[in-house]
Amino acid sequence: MLALFAVATVFLVPLHWHLAGAAAWAGCAGLVWRDSEPRLRRRLLVLLGCLAVLSATDINPSTSDRNFFQVGVPFFLVILVPALILGKTDPGTIRYRFWPERARRLDVFYTVLSAPLAWSLLKLYWWLEPDLYTHWTMPPEPEAGPIRRLFLGINLVGIWDELFFVNTVFAVLRSLFRFRVANALQAVVYTSVLFDMAFTGWGVAIVAVFAWTQGSMFERSESLVWVLLVHLVVDFFLVAGIVGSYYPGTGLDFLWRHGM
Numbered sequence: 001m002l003a004l005f006a007v008a009t010v011f012l013v014p015l016h017w018h019l020a021g022a023a024a025w026a027g028c029a030g031l032v033w034r035d036s037e038p039r040l041r042r043r044l045l046v047l048l049g050c051l052a053v054l055s056a057t058d059i060n061p062s063t064s065d066r067n068f069f070q071v072g073v074p075f076f077l078v079i080l081v082p083a084l085i086l087g088k089t090d091p092g093t094i095r096y097r098f099w100p101e102r103a104r105r106l107d108v109f110y111t112v113l114s115a116p117l118a119w120s121l122l123k124l125y126w127w128l129e130p131d132l133y134t135h136w137t138m139p140p141e142p143e144a145g146p147i148r149r150l151f152l153g154i155n156l157v158g159i160w161d162e163l164f165f166v167n168t169v170f171a172v173l174r175s176l177f178r179f180r181v182a183n184a185l186q187a188v189v190y191t192s193v194l195f196d197m198a199f200t201g202w203g204v205a206i207v208a209v210f211a212w213t214q215g216s217m218f219e220r221s222e223s224l225v226w227v228l229l230v231h232l233v234v235d236f237f238l239v240a241g242i243v244g245s246y247y248p249g250t251g252l253d254f255l256w257r258h259g260m
Contacts, residue, residue, distance in 0.1 A: 001035075002181065004028035005048070006188045012055035014195040021055065042089055043172045050078040050168070051189075059196040061136050063149040072156075079163045082172070093175045094168055100223035107217065107226045111233075118234040121206060122241050128202040133245035135198035142247040151239050157197070158235040162227045165190040165211065166218045179219055187211035210234070 005028045011021030025048065032044045057074040060067065086093045100107070126132060139146055169189050173182035190211035191204055199207050214227045 001028055001031040001044075002177075002185055004031065005044070005051075006185060009051060009189050009192050012051065013059070013192040018055075025051065025055075039090060040176055043086065043093060043176060046082045046085055047169060047172055050082060050164075053078050054193060059193060061153070061198045063136070063146070063153045068153070075157075075160050075164070079160065079168055082168050086172070090175070094171050095222075096163075096167065096224070097222060098224050100221045100225065104221060107221050110217065111226055111229050114230040114233045118230075118237045122234070122237050125202060125206055126241055126245070129200070132198070132201075132203070133242045135200075136242050138242070138246045142243070147239075147243055150242065154235050154239055155232060158231045159228060161190070161194075162214065162224060162231055165193075166214055166227055167224060170215050170218060174219070183212055183215040183219070186215055190214075 004024050008021050008024035008028055011017040011024055015021070029045070029048055032041055032048065035041055053074050058070060060071070083094050083096070136150060138150065165186055170182055170186035173185055176182075177185075187208050191199075191208045194207045195204060214230065217230070218224075218227050
């Protein structure tokens with residue numbers, strides 16, 4: 001069942017093999033429907049519905065008004081609808097707990113450490129994939145408006161990443177399966193969608209590791225604050241890398257000067 005879910009995710013989202021993906025999706029749905037456990041049926045069918053929505057969405061990194069709407073609406077639906085449905089049928093499965101019940105030193109340490117780690121990892125990624133920045137279209141000369149839109153778009157997607165992949169997909173899977181299984185499967189979904197967004201090539205391995213660590217942090221802290229902070233740190237350096245690649249000599253300093 002879970003293998004078919006993973007196969008359907010990869011086939012439908014990053015590869016766009018719609019016929020094979022639909023067959024895997026239908027096979028998974030059939031096994032879920034026949035399962036004797038009602039809570040498993042409800043929760044996995046909700047995730048399969050989310051997968052169907054994402055497979056029908058043209059996921060791309062454009063910052064145009066049209067794309068904000070075309071991608072933003074389905075992205076919003078896959079976090080809102082599961083929370084509404086499971087909030088009534090399975091309360092507590094999806095919990096928007098922002099602050100941890102207790103602060104753990106390890107969470108604070110990892111969040112602080114994420115800044116140099118993110119900078120180093122993105123430097124490596126840029127070296128391995130020097131054309132990565134071209135996934136995001138920018139004007140020939142640096143302008144504050146387009147760069148602010150880039151900053152806003154990437155950060156909004158980053159927040160959505162954690163609300164969907166970790167707070168929804170991982171949380172639902174974790175309510176049914178042991179940690180390693182749930183975290184591995186959410187990493188497949190995480191990596192698949194971000195591959196479709198822009199993170200191709202070596203990005204598959206890098207995003208998969210990042211997704212695993214985010215799920216691990218959420219498992220221990222049961223709060224969103226740490227995973228969101230870490231992701232926004234990564235996104236800040238990502239925007240700086242894109243800006244610096246398009247306009248050599250700019251980057252972090254340009255972002256600071258323009259209040260980003």
